[in-house]
Amino acid sequence: MKFTCAKTDLAQAVQTVSKAVSVKNQNPILSGIYIKAENNLLELQATDYEIGIICKIEAQIEESGQIVLSGRYLQEVIRKLPGVNIEIEYDRQEKTAHIKSNRAHFTLLSMSPDDFPVINKIKGDFNFKIRDNILHELISRTTFACSNEEARPVFTGCLLELDGSQVNMVATDIRRLAFQTSTLEDFEGQRKMIIPSKILNEIQKLLISDTPREVNINYNSNQISFELDGTYIASRLIDGQFPDYNRAMPTSFSTRVKVNTEEFRSVLDRVALISRTNEYKIATLEFSAGMIRITSNNPEIGNADESMTAEIDGEDITISFNVDYIADVLKIVNTKEFYISLNSSLNPASIRMLDDESFTYIITPVRNNGI
Amino acid sequence: MKFTCAKTDLAQAVQTVSKAVSVKNQNPILSGIYIKAENNLLELQATDYEIGIICKIEAQIEESGQIVLSGRYLQEVIRKLPGVNIEIEYDRQEKTAHIKSNRAHFTLLSMSPDDFPVINKIKGDFNFKIRDNILHELISRTTFACSNEEARPVFTGCLLELDGSQVNMVATDIRRLAFQTSTLEDFEGQRKMIIPSKILNEIQKLLISDTPREVNINYNSNQISFELDGTYIASRLIDGQFPDYNRAMPTSFSTRVKVNTEEFRSVLDRVALISRTNEYKIATLEFSAGMIRITSNNPEIGNADESMTAEIDGEDITISFNVDYIADVLKIVNTKEFYISLNSSLNPASIRMLDDESFTYIITPVRNNGI
Numbered sequence: 001m002k003f004t005c006a007k008t009d010l011a012q013a014v015q016t017v018s019k020a021v022s023v024k025n026q027n028p029i030l031s032g033i034y035i036k037a038e039n040n041l042l043e044l045q046a047t048d049y050e051i052g053i054i055c056k057i058e059a060q061i062e063e064s065g066q067i068v069l070s071g072r073y074l075q076e077v078i079r080k081l082p083g084v085n086i087e088i089e090y091d092r093q094e095k096t097a098h099i100k101s102n103r104a105h106f107t108l109l110s111m112s113p114d115d116f117p118v119i120n121k122i123k124g125d126f127n128f129k130i131r132d133n134i135l136h137e138l139i140s141r142t143t144f145a146c147s148n149e150e151a152r153p154v155f156t157g158c159l160l161e162l163d164g165s166q167v168n169m170v171a172t173d174i175r176r177l178a179f180q181t182s183t184l185e186d187f188e189g190q191r192k193m194i195i196p197s198k199i200l201n202e203i204q205k206l207l208i209s210d211t212p213r214e215v216n217i218n219y220n221s222n223q224i225s226f227e228l229d230g231t232y233i234a235s236r237l238i239d240g241q242f243p244d245y246n247r248a249m250p251t252s253f254s255t256r257v258k259v260n261t262e263e264f265r266s267v268l269d270r271v272a273l274i275s276r277t278n279e280y281k282i283a284t285l286e287f288s289a290g291m292i293r294i295t296s297n298n299p300e301i302g303n304a305d306e307s308m309t310a311e312i313d314g315e316d317i318t319i320s321f322n323v324d325y326i327a328d329v330l331k332i333v334n335t336k337e338f339y340i341s342l343n344s345s346l347n348p349a350s351i352r353m354l355d356d357e358s359f360t361y362i363i364t365p366v367r368n369n370g371i
Numbered sequence: 372m373k374f375t376c377a378k379t380d381l382a383q384a385v386q387t388v389s390k391a392v393s394v395k396n397q398n399p400i401l402s403g404i405y406i407k408a409e410n411n412l413l414e415l416q417a418t419d420y421e422i423g424i425i426c427k428i429e430a431q432i433e434e435s436g437q438i439v440l441s442g443r444y445l446q447e448v449i450r451k452l453p454g455v456n457i458e459i460e461y462d463r464q465e466k467t468a469h470i471k472s473n474r475a476h477f478t479l480l481s482m483s484p485d486d487f488p489v490i491n492k493i494k495g496d497f498n499f500k501i502r503d504n505i506l507h508e509l510i511s512r513t514t515f516a517c518s519n520e521e522a523r524p525v526f527t528g529c530l531l532e533l534d535g536s537q538v539n540m541v542a543t544d545i546r547r548l549a550f551q552t553s554t555l556e557d558f559e560g561q562r563k564m565i566i567p568s569k570i571l572n573e574i575q576k577l578l579i580s581d582t583p584r585e586v587n588i589n590y591n592s593n594q595i596s597f598e599l600d601g602t603y604i605a606s607r608l609i610d611g612q613f614p615d616y617n618r619a620m621p622t623s624f625s626t627r628v629k630v631n632t633e634e635f636r637s638v639l640d641r642v643a644l645i646s647r648t649n650e651y652k653i654a655t656l657e658f659s660a661g662m663i664r665i666t667s668n669n670p671e672i673g674n675a676d677e678s679m680t681a682e683i684d685g686e687d688i689t690i691s692f693n694v695d696y697i698a699d700v701l702k703i704v705n706t707k708e709f710y711i712s713l714n715s716s717l718n719p720a721s722i723r724m725l726d727d728e729s730f731t732y733i734i735t736p737v738r739n740n741g742i
Binding site for chain 1: 441444447448451452453467474475476477478479480637638640641644645671672673674675676677678679
């Protein structure tokens with residue numbers, strides 16, 4: 001095998017597939033990146049069996065072939081090479097790859113390509129297209145609400161729900177829930193699947209570009225794949241029953257509060273200095289007489305107490321939340337103002353953005369017995 | 372106690388003394404910052420018995436007094452306060468400090484100021500002044516060569532050597548040595564002392580300013596203090612005999628090489644990708660026929676091989692070094708070109724900058740038996 005390609009192309013492709021390189025070391029071949037050179041195309045692959053990524057770039061191929069190189073060293077070496085172009089040649093006898101760029105010459109040991117579990121693309125009739133910015137919004141506004149507890153796999157993923165021209169993404173860890181909806185073109189029927197949030201987060205990073213692109217999605221009963229430009233990402237689906245999220249979303253509220261986002265964010269940030277160190281991370285919000293008062297108390301450190309004005313429509317309420325659960329959603333609120341809607345100190349509250357009906361966040365209060 | 376001061380002044384002072392706040396938790400009072408309000412001055416102190424820092428700022432004092440607050444929480448709270456001014460008032464009954472700025476109100480528990488080991492300034496006749504930029508250069512060009520091994524304390528510090536109008540700073544971990552010299556005004560006599568590098572690194576951070584300042588240094592047989600503007604830093608000295616560094620510095624060389632700094636730095640950076648993973652971190656340099664060839668070999672990964680042109684004056688030499696020891700000194704080389712001077716593959720080499728005689732770096736080669 002021998003080829004020449006542009007350094008920036010190869011560096012980008014290696015970085016993309018590196019996300020699927022196994023770091024667990026359970027099987028050495030999974031720590032490698034598989035490279036196939038054929039028909040003026042380089043195909044790079046990496047997989048840890050949970051996620052598989054294929055990336056294709058153009059190259060001048062002098063001799064076809066396949067190799068597997070250490071993902072870690074390939075990434076570090078390619079990134080630092082001095083030239084515009086890179087030549088890679090496989091030495092069959094030494095079982096090494098010679099990587100050359102200007103006067104730099106690296107030799108990396110190769111693993112056997114026959115041992116690499118080459119990724120088979122998902123084939124079948126189940127597929128749809130989605131615009132990259134819509135998929136980005138669905139992912140970025142929900143995955144943060146997933147659970148990290150592997151013991152309950154359903155909550156470590158996001159529900160993707162297709163219902164005719166509507167597409168919903170939902171994530172919950174039981175104590176809070178994030179819901180984002182959008183529209184799909186050219187889709188008929190209904191379908192639900194649970195996608196690991198880890199993989200959605202990787203896909204999200206690929207979705208930032210200046211020109212709008214279509215993402216092709218294929219799926220079957222236990223796998224899903226995302227394809228855009230030269231990149232293909234496949235993931236297993238999570239098996240299980242996602243809870244009926246509609247039942248968790250209150251239909252009416254007794255109090256609605258319109259809040260300045262930036263001001264609330266900085267007040268909460270200060271109060272969190274005290275509550276973050278507390279076992280329960282509790283901040284208490286008092287809505288009354290056109291003011292929100294936010295307090296936190298930690299017997300070992302002290303307390304914080306700050307007020308800000310807000311438009312309060314409805315009854316006075318005092319309610320306590322896990323401060324992280326509010327801080328998390330504030331990271332994605334991108335409107336100048338947002339709504340907090342409440343019923344009582346024991347009922348779930350909702351957070352929605354101003355003039356944006358597509359997103360809903362539900363948060364369960366904590367009982368604060370003055371700890 | 373009750374006072375008002377500017378937020379930026381207090382935040383700066385708290386950050387400065389925080390460097391001396393103990394993180395080891397051996398004694399809770401040492402995790403605190405002592406604050407004394409008196410005569411329209413706030414004095415902040417922190418110490419972990421190794422280093423002590425005092426910082427003074429102006430304040431409007433309504434009632435004199437002393438408190439000790441948690442260094443960690445005080446720093447976090449002050450930094451995030453919303454207003455231009457901060458009011459702090461001690462509540463004797465609650466034993467808490469009320470910290471107010473705009474609508475934010477924090478209450479922090481106070482420790483007893485009577486338990487705080489208040490720092491006594493070093494008094495006596497032994498003192499000299501040094502310009503801040505000279506002290507900065509002495510520190511920044513040497514401390515990196517110190518050892519981290521607490522078992523041999525002498526090598527964890529820098530030798531400060533005063534000899535009439537000459538001042539030298541020297542650091543070594545036996546395998547390499549960094550030497551920087553400069554001139555002192557108004558000093559007579561000779562003096563040697565070993566200062567912990569940890570403290571020199573903290574002092575270095577305070578020495579960056581737009582206007583040249585004088586640093587006042589006081590010392591006795593076991594302590595040294597540095598004073599500039601409103602900040603006073605005291606440190607213990609390291610007891611022991613610093614090796615005779617003059618014997619480690621070769622007086623003549625058989626080969627002198629003039630090297631382009633930027634090019635050498637990036638070649639070494641690439642070759643280091645392979646050698647850093649090796650137990651001995653070895654890079655081999657071949658100086659011959661107007662070229663430097665740098666190679667590294669690691670049987671488990673592969674090897675790196677790159678050449679660059681250089682002005683070589685003298686005999687051909689092949690020599691191996693710990694790659695970190697070269698990378699470290701390259702961080703401080705600030706001239707476009709530098710010299711490597713050598714005698715043989717087994718003798719120490721020297722690195723000096725072009726047109727700057729004040730700095731010398733000596734590095735011992737490693738034997739490379741083709742591992």
